[in-house]
Amino acid sequence: MSTGTATAAQASAEQVPPDGDGARGAVTLAGITKYYGGQLAVDDLSLEIQPGEFISLLGPSGCGKTTTLRMIAGFEHPDAGDIRISGRSVLAAPPYKRDVNTVFQAYALFPHLSVAENVAYGLQQRRTPKSEVRERVTQALDMVQMRRFGDRKPTQLSGGQQQRIALARALVNRPAVLLLDEPLGALDRQLREEMQLELKLLQSRLGITFVFVTHDQGEALSMSDRIAIMRAGRIEQLADADTVYARPASAYVAAFVGQQNFFRGPAAEAGAAIASPHALVRAASPVLTTTNLGEAAVRPEFIRIEKAPSAGSATAGPGSADANTARGELIGLSHLGDTMQYLVQLGADQSLIVRRPTPDAPALAIGDPVVCTWAAHHVLLFPAADDDAAQQGGYIAPPTA
Incomplete structure (x- = not known):
């Protein structure tokens, strides 16, 4: 699809009613393609993500996984194809109007605000009533077991604690889809493994769709319902952890996983x-x-x-x-x-x-x-x-x- 066609599709998407006909949290990528200049980053990629699913986009640097995530979030726009969230095309919707939140590797917490104020920030921007803000901030901090740190500043927290606050800030808005762009990359190994368990338990409890981008096969294997292994802007294999580990679809997948x-x-x-x-x-x-x-x-x-x-016997030829x-x-x-x-x-x-x-x-x-x-x-x-x-x-x- 040409850029002009993509623009027309975006204009058409503006006419879609705000409530789609799909289940909340479903994500559909239909033939999305993205170029940076003359460089193809994502190549006619299609993917159906089920509501409440924990799916990981796994692959090496440059395979297109982060670009795919950014297109779902609205930070990048595909040159072709369509993106639907909860049954509604979001091509024409800016990031703040999509029912998603994103957690990055850099937590980007406001250092001058308390933990509770950081978590409340998004609700305040939406002019949520103060009584509801207090209730939802408390609930979000409870989700990540950080309520007792609500009065502290981010600089008074460890890396793992800051990561929990970033999660709470994203979850407090109750998004249909949570996008996670290598959020554990800055943590040491032991803390990263602990947070893998906590993330999966949290996702199972909340039932929110998680789309997780990582180059770490251990993270993908330990948390995901399904793993999309990417290569050169395409999905090389899409399956559960057992399948991609025991029955890889290609030598590339076999080499990357394990x-x-x-x-x-x-x-x-x-x-x-x-x-x-x-x-x-x-x-x-x-x-x-x-x-x-x-x-x-x-x-x-x-x-x-x-x-x-x-x-x-150590020098015996292969024929023997x-x-x-x-x-x-x-x-x-x-x-x-x-x-x-x-x-x-x-x-x-x-x-x-x-x-x-x-x-x-x-x-x-x-x-x-x-x-x-x-x-x-x-x-x-x-x-x-x-x-x-x-x-x-x-x-x-x-x-x-």
Whole structure:
């Protein structure tokens, strides 16, 4: 759709009655597209968000997730497509007339106002009666367990407490949709994990639709009803946490959600295996054509590791190994608390990362020859990807750019 067509759509949207015919809190993105100059930021994206759903937009920097959120909020306008909130098109509505509130990573609290005055600010701008303001501010502070801090200034609060006040300020207006743009990014790890639990409990109790933007897979997995994993302005996969973790739709999703070990090579065994230089990696069922170059992915927690019977086995060629067996040298060892992490060098061009529960972790030392094995039902097979994240083989971290 051209810019002129989008403008016409906006003009038409002004004629829509203020009360839509959809359930309160439903959000529909219908083919929205956004350019910044000649750069495509969001590419014909469509998404249905259910009332009361907690949905996360997950992806690396530059994938379009924050731009999508800002278009829902009204801070950016799509060049094409439509956005409906509670059944009503909001293309022509400015941010303050949309039934949404936004919480940002920067909490933007007024330092000269008390906590209670910060929370009340939006209600006062709407000329809400004073008696109602007091009641609703108290309720909002109770929601986030901050009533006893109502007289303090924001500078007298910790980062986690300020985050709660920002939430209360957004919730006091009782929006149909709460938009959260990486609101936990400024918190330390322990506090961030605590707030993840509190956010999900709060959302479940209130029944408000939450749209949460993050690049942190742990946040998305721990809180979301569904996760939209984004790539280059599009949704690569939309599913619940179990599905995107256990059954990723592509090598890109497999690499981004959790961590993976990738093996690359030609398809073998009628498409049920990858013949990489370091291991024959076999899946439970064939998914590749025998002429394809493909990739096999195995998560670190699904791999078993033990010391090789002899030093000679560490240098055995790939042809001498059974399927789903890799031999190498232990070059890294890390204690992660509940797990032990091992880094195994398979060859000059590939390493393997393994994680075992600490109580069951074998006692190994740097330099030990090791044997790694895994079950076929833990192997994911993909056609060779066109993205850099999974082309090189070996262990890769989630993409960050």
